[in-house]
Structure formats: C-alpha cells, structure tokens
Amino acid sequence: MFTLFRPELEAYARAALAEQRQLHDGGWQAADLRAAQWERAARTIRYVQANSPFYGRRLSGVRLAPTGPVGPEEFAAVPFTTKHDLRAELFDVMAQPLDRAWVFYETTGTTGRATPCPRDERDSIVNNTALTLAYEGIFAQHGERHVVAVLGPTELHSTGDTFGDVLRNLGHTVVKMWPHSPVVGFPRALALLEQLGVTALVCTPGMAISLAKAARAAGVELDSLGVRLILTLGELTSPAMLENLGDLWSASVYNCMYASQEASIMAACHADGRLRTVPLNNLVEVIDPHTGRAVAAVDGVREGELVVTHLYQGAKPLVRYRTGDMVRLFTEPGSPVEVLQPIGRVRDALTLAGRRVTAFDLEQALFTHIRGVIDYFLFIDEVDGQDIVTVNLEPKDEEAGLKLDREAVRRAVTDAFGVGCEIVLGSMDAITSTGAMVSWKAARIHDRRADEPEPERVAALAIAAGRDAR
Template identity: 70%
Template sequence: MFTIFRPEFDDYARATIAEQQRMYDGGLSAEELAETQLARIAETVDYVAAHSPFYREHLRGTTFSSARGIEALAELPFTTKDDLRERLFDLPAKPLDKAWVFYETTGTTGRATPCPRDEYDSIVNNVALTLSYRGIFAQHGDRHVVAVLGPTELHSTGDTFGDVLRNLGHTVVKMWPHSPVVGFPRALRLLEELGVTAIVCTPGMAISLAKAAREEGVDLRARLGIRLMFALGELASPAMLERLGELWDASVYNCMYASQEASIMATCHADGHLRTVPLTNYYEVIDPWTGLPAPAVDGLRTGELVVTSLYRGAKPLVRYRTGDMVRMRSEAGSILETLQPIGRVRDTLLLGGRRIVAFDLEQLLFTHIRGVIDYRLVIDTVDGQDRVTLQLDPVDEVAARRLDGPAIRAVVADSFGVRCDIELGPVDAITSTGAMVSWKAARIHDLRVADDLERLAALKIAAGRDAR
C-alpha cells in the first residue's frame, strides 16, 4: 500500500499493469514492441551513462540512437559478472538512499555484489509475476496458503513473493527450514497445521524436505495438502519437475527465471512454460565463446543469454552477460518467446568426448528414473575412458527394487558413449547447495579435475547443514 503515500508510484504502477496486461492479452503488436524496445534501450543507455560511475566510463565513446536500429546495440560493450564484482557501488545509477531495499548476491564463490532496488524495479518485475501467476493459482483453487521457503537475509525471494501473493489475495508464510530458529521438523509441522496448499522453494529444498519427512515418518502425500509447488533458483529439467510432482503429489512449475542482479527475465504461465518479459528486458542470445549472435534454427536460439534493462530502476544493466545457457523459441502469433534455462556456461561438461549441458543430462536421467528422492553423479576416467557412477537415493525399498539398472546403464551408454555404474543409498547434503553455488557443484563430483572454488564452497555449506 506504499503507493497510496507516493502518488507518483501509484500512477506508474497503474500504467505498468495496463501496459503489461495489454501485452499478455495480445493487444501489443510486434511493430509496437520493437519501437518501444528501441526507445527504452536509448533511454536506459542515456540514463546509466549520466548516473552510473561505471557506465560513464564503460560506455565512453559509444552511443545508441533508436534511429539507427537495433543493430547498433551490438556496438556497445558487454557488462560482465566481473564488472559487477569489481565495481560494486559504482555500477548502480542511484545512490543507496534512493533505493527502497538492499540485497546482495550470495558471495559463496567470490565477492558478493550489491543489488539495490527502488520502487520502479519492484513495480515492473512484480507486476509481471502477478499477471503470470494469476492463471496458475486459479487452476488449483480460489484461495491458497503459500509457504515461501527461502532465505530472507539480503535476499529478494521473501519480499518478492510476499508482494506478489498479496496482490493475488493469498496468505503467506515465510520460513527458512535451514535456519536454526525454524528447522525441518518445525517446518513440516507448520505445513500440516496451517493447511499450506502451495510452496515456493528450490528443487533442492523440496528434496531436503522430503528427506526430512521420511526421517520424521511424515507421509507427504497423505498428511500434507500441497497442491502446487513453485520451483525456482536452480536448474530444473521438466523430467525433474515431474519427479518432484510425483514425490509431493503436486503440480510443479518452474516459476521464474531470474537473478539477484538482473531481476525477472522470464515468468511461468498457466501452461507451465517460461516466457520472456519483453517490455522490461531486451534479449540477445550469443555464442558464449565468440560473443557473436547465436543463429536461429527453426525459430530456436541456443547460447548465453544477454539482457538489457528497459526501465530506469536503481541498477539498470546494459548488455549484461548472465553466464547462463538458454534455449529461446519464437511462437507463432505471439511477441513472447519461450525461454528454457539449460545450465550455466561454466557448467557444461565434456563427457565421452562430447560437450554436454546440465539440462540435457538431468532430463535424460529423470526421463528413465522413477521413485528416487535425490541423486548425484561421480565422473572418473578408467583406462582412458570416461565412466559415470550414478548415486541414487530411492524413496523406499519398494522403489529401489523397481529401479531398472540395466536399462538406465544402457540409456547412458547409448546417449553419451560412457559406462555407467549405479549405487543406491543416501546422498549427502551437498545436493541441497545448488541455489547457493551451482547445479554442477551440487550434483557432479568430477574426479578428472581438481576441486574448484564452487565445489569447495558447496562442501563447506553441506558440512554445516549435515552438522545440524
């Protein structure tokens, strides 16, 4: 209700809702969108060049004029994660006392970067989520009690979902099971006692809760009434989401693609697909190794995502290299594109002499594996040949007996040309660290190379969680 006290933001919020609703209703043509994007890119470039100490230097000698067309954007330099880490408070276009909230990246494998947000940031991004999520919730009942199971210290998840769910008229319970104040037994008890119908969490958190329920003797399907799960913060293939749905007896959505630095870059729609938000971001897909545009093949672009902010918030970004690999596909009759994150650029693997992205590996495995609560892969070289050991934690003994080991080994061999061994048993807490570090650090132990900073960070976090 802060807009009641700030009329200028009330006007901006109403205009943003009207514009985005028009876009979702199909009332915005491709030509209008292109004109709007060109104008807003020019506004963003002028704005950051005037107000951000970093961009004043970074963009010196370059300009962007909408009259020259979108091709001129390629003449501007990229902004990288290293720029954010090195320049810190030189990068925002507003001083901190002009923001309404301050967040940081996790800083688990490098210096945490500041991510202040002002009212414009929150309005633009939360409107996009509110309009997208309205249809999802409507499919599962009129009223929901939603548990947001994420960290609150210096992190945006609780604030964002608190605002969006209030917009939609649902009740919010914010709790972080890893906190010593809450803990997993209390979290499970509250999910049951409060009649929680939906949860917002990472896939790793959903798995950790399921493990805790198994230890506490809580039947997720019989005692809890979770109808839908909004998964976020980690790589999640459709096959993994389907397995989580079976585990929890719930509909599971990969609810957004976002980061602390760049905010919301794609939102989930009622059909379960992530789609772009082209009124707030301009999207490029590049070859991560050359920096050149990735070609579209039958409407599909695959490569590293680059975004430019189309609104003047606290920290707009120009040609920001996200470090994430995506697949983007145009849709007939729509100005939106579907967007599928497929893993970080640095999470690509060489397996059996082929370059593999994290998404394809997980999708393959969980298309053929059921009844498993968690998993991890160990990669080694034996007699000059790569070998994968697949560590699986079955839900129970019945599920363990149903696993078709020969079929799983055969599909890995056929798809990746490597031998696969299978080990059954508990998987330690490192698999819960994906949102803090990376999918690869949480899910892959590659014995062919020395442990890097991300794996060491994941091990440290996991040790603390195991100790509790």
C-alpha cells in the same frame, strides 16, 4: 499500498499493469514491441551514462542522439557488462544513491565477492507485475485460495519480499520461513506445513528434496501434508526432474521463473508450465559464450549465453549484461514473446566422450526413466580412455528402490552420451542441497577426471559441512 502515499508511483504502477496485461493478453504486435524495446534501451543507456559512475566510464564512447531509439547496429557495438564488472565496481554500478532505493539485497557471495542489488519502487513494480499476471493462471488451476510457504534463502535475498508482494496481489496467504535457519529448523517447518494447512510451496528443488527427506526421517507422509502446488526456482530443473518431484509430493510442480539477484526477472512461468520472456522489461540477446557474437536461430531456436538489458530505469539497471547462463529461446507462431529454457551455466557444461553436454540434457536424459527417487548425485571417472558416469540414486523408500528400472536408466545415459554407466543406490549427503547457493554442477557432480576440485565444488562442500553440523 505504498503507492497510495506516492501519487507518481501509483500512476507508474497503473501504466505498467495496463501494458503488461495487454502483452499478456496478446495485444502487442511484434513490430510495435521491437520498436518499444529499442526506444527503452536507448533511455536506459542515456540514464546509466548520466547516473552510474561505472557506466559513465564504460560507455563513454557510446554516442546516442539526445532522444529516440538506439539502432540494432549501434546497440551491438555497446560493450558487455560482466559478473566480474559487478564484483569489481560494486556500488559504482548503481544509477541512484542507496537512499533512493526502497530495499537492499545482495548476492550470496559463495562463489565470489557479494555484489549489491538494491531495488527502487519502479524495479519492484515492473517485475512483480509481470509475475502476478503469469502466476494468476497457475494458482487458479489448483484452487481459489492458497496458503503459501515461501522458503527464501537469506534475509538479504529478494525471494521473500517478491513473493510476498505477488501473492498478496493474488489474494493468497503467505508464510515466510527458512528451514535451514537455526530458529526455524526442519521439524518446525514440517509442523507449520501441517498446522497451517499449507497448500503451496515456493522453494528451490533442493529445498523440496530436503523437506521430503526430513518428512521421511520424522515418519511424516508427504501426502498427509496436503501440498498440491510447488513453484521451484533458483536452480536448473529439467521437466523430467519436475515430474519426479511431483511424484514425490503428489503435487503439480512448476519451474516458476528464470531470474537472478543482479538481473531480476528475465522469464516467468505461465499456466501451461512454460517460461516466457518479459520483453517489456528486458531486451534479450543470445550469444556464443566464446566469441561474444550473436547466435542465429536454427529452426526457430536460438541456443547460447543469455545477455539482458533492462528497459526500466531503476536503482541499478544493467546494459548488455552477460548472465553466464546458457538458454534455448523458442519463437512461438503469432506471438512476439519467446519461450525460454535454461540449460545450465556456461561453466556447468561438461565434456563426455568428447562431446559438450549441457546440465539440462544430462538431467533430462537421466530422469526420463526415474520416478520415486528423492535425490541423486553423479561421479565421472575415466577408465582405460572411456568416460564412466556413476549415477547415485536415493529412492524414497525400499519399495521405490525395487521398482526402479536400473537397466533403463543405464541404457538411457549410455545411448545419449556414449559413456559407460553404473547405477548405485544409497543416501546422499548435504552437498546436493547447495545448488541454488553455488551451482547445479557443484551440487550434483564430482568430476574425478580433474586433478584439482573446481572452486565451486569447494564452496559447495563448505556449505554442506555447515548444514551437516547443524
């Protein structure tokens, strides 16, 4: 509605919707889309050179023509932006003064200095338009009207505002709550799910697990709550884990987006359950995280660290931003849009039996043979030169524990990674709920082969201790 008071923004929003809908409906040809990306990338570079103190310095050696696109070779010579840059430069990265933004967010600061993430109206329009079009088909598959509980993590996080806007666009009712808040709490959250007839959740996988645990402790059957759709975000989640969550909740579960506070929406889930890039908003690259060089596709798949450049000129556009996340990008025949599969942060990679293992592949192998498990945690040890993975599982109830095929789980881990494996049943502590705040690895793995705990694990333990205390 705010655009009605800003005619220039209404025109911008209508144009953004028209071209995003054309892309969504398959109306863009690959060559035309690529040409538009090079043109818009050039605009972003000129914009930040002129308006961002940080980029004015960092890109001082980049010379583009006053108008027109940037060439691929020119673009490849543009320096990367890193997370360290954002933490060191803070407000100098911004391309607008704060009083031109409509909202201020920041990162959580759990693993480093919190960085400012302001958004202006254009930022929100292009990102929320892409999400609205993607989610329209998902919600339609599960009923005409929904009451959606959006369980965002903090007041300074974008989740509540983003989904409030997107769900309003789609005509659904929104309930914003944070069960870890001392004002709300899990008992009140569960009561609201039941009292309001909530049919869908937007939350991290860890929150879906925490709510399931709280329901079990309160003697509430999850089936009785009537939730039939869960959109997860904020943490790495494999398809097999999504199926396990769906089994727990008797609901359809989607990994609904790939995004960050700093870089906004980089991929959105569509009705078929797959994440797709948003090429009118971002130019994406895949690089080797160690060399920084572009990764070539093998059988139509690029695997490496994702790098993103914003193609819209908002409050804080980023140029060649190294996300620190490992992905696989799949080409689709006849489509200029790629399917994206997050496979873990660069620093979350493990070495098992001398081989590099991604977080995604480890969780996928593990949960292919698991259902009815409410939570899990892994210990990694070395015994007589062999790596041993101890898989700790928390079944939802005694019956699920009896049905669990421990031998199948053990064999899957051993065969996939060449390690010894033991299966232990028991309850988990609060560290497993910290994945979105810290990292999947810190929340899910204690690698006891290392002499000192990693900084992320220390941060996760501190957050978990605070949650246990409440």
